[in-house]
């Protein structure tokens with residue numbers, strides 16, 4: 196056994212989160228793609244079976260009340276809230292991240308005065324945010340200004356209505372400085388909207404602490420909600436009265452069953468709801484969130500950094516020099532929970548071979564091997580094995 200393998204074994208033995216692994220369905224491979232689709236928590240299949248057979252099959256329409264279906268979006272929002280540093284009453288779950296980006300960004304611009312004629316967006320963003328920001332600009336009669344995250348402070352002015360940023364870059368795993376960028380947006384008098392897809396469940400976000408205005412995120416990555424599980428929308432309590440959703444469906448009406456002709460928005464985070472919630476996915480997510488009971492997000496962050504550090508150390512030790520180049524920031528303050536390795540010209544083939552050997556990461560065009568580290572179920576021995584197999588494939 197190598198020194199690194201021995202170190203890995205010891206660190207797994209000392210890991211306070213190691214027992215969480217038993218809460219997930221895993222195989223004998225190494226799953227490093229939880230930043231795309233989290234693994235299945237063991238609590239989910241039984242819950243889904245109950246929701247389908249008893250709540251739907253037996254109780255039918257009664258379940259909207261008796262099984263808490265109607266209030267699920269805000270109840271599950273409150274369950275996610277502590278994971279992203281938010282007090283209760285500010286998050287609703289539902290729709291996809293893309294749809295929530297539209298709600299958040301148009302809602303943000305509608306809070307700004309008419310003289311603010313620009314929307315600033317991260318030019319390196321995950322594509323959906325860019326597409327939707329462009330549409331939000333057209334819908335609100337503003338101009339879209341794509342800039343790199345490090346250029347955002349210089350791009351802000353009295354013309355800025357709202358700024359849409361990613362907390363962690365999906366390609367490189369770079370963590371952007373949410374507190375200082377939010378403060379800069381506020382200093383310019385604009386509204387800050389954050390996409391938390393790659394940070395929620397992997398590191399502390401501190402939405403309330405840092406005064407974030409609106410935020411969105413998915414639940415199928417580090418929150419393990421399952422394929423296509425609903426996303427969420429955060430609207431800071433102080434802004435909720437001013438939040439004017441571009442999708443004012445009947446579920447966000449002050450009196451949804453009043454069936455009124457005129458729209459009157461509900462109070463609070465409920466304004467972020469649209470139509471009938473996707474109950475099956477939503478209640479699968481609710482069951483999945485049980486793995487967080489008693490977990491501190493600071494402990495998750497500490498382990499995440501230890502895992503990515505250790506992976507980079509193993510890659511340096513095992514992989515032939517020059518064969519890969521890490522795109523992941525060295526500084527912890529700039530690192531999310533993934534490692535991206537440039538591997539030209541054969542990253543796609545290399546990832547296929549790794550997956551064939553049970554080491555599951557993903558490939559991002561044109562030449563990036565991406566590995567996500569989910570601290571609740573990835574251990575140090577997994578990390579050492581992944582780097583060792585990668586080295587074998589690259590030799």
Ligand SMILES: Cc1ncc(COP(=O)(O)O)c(C=O)c1O
Pocket residue numbers: 291292293294321323324361365390392393413426
């Ligand atoms: C940063 C980011 N935003 C948005 C999305 C897409 O969200 P959805 O498919 O839920 O609309 C993703 C998907 O991976 C993402 O990584």
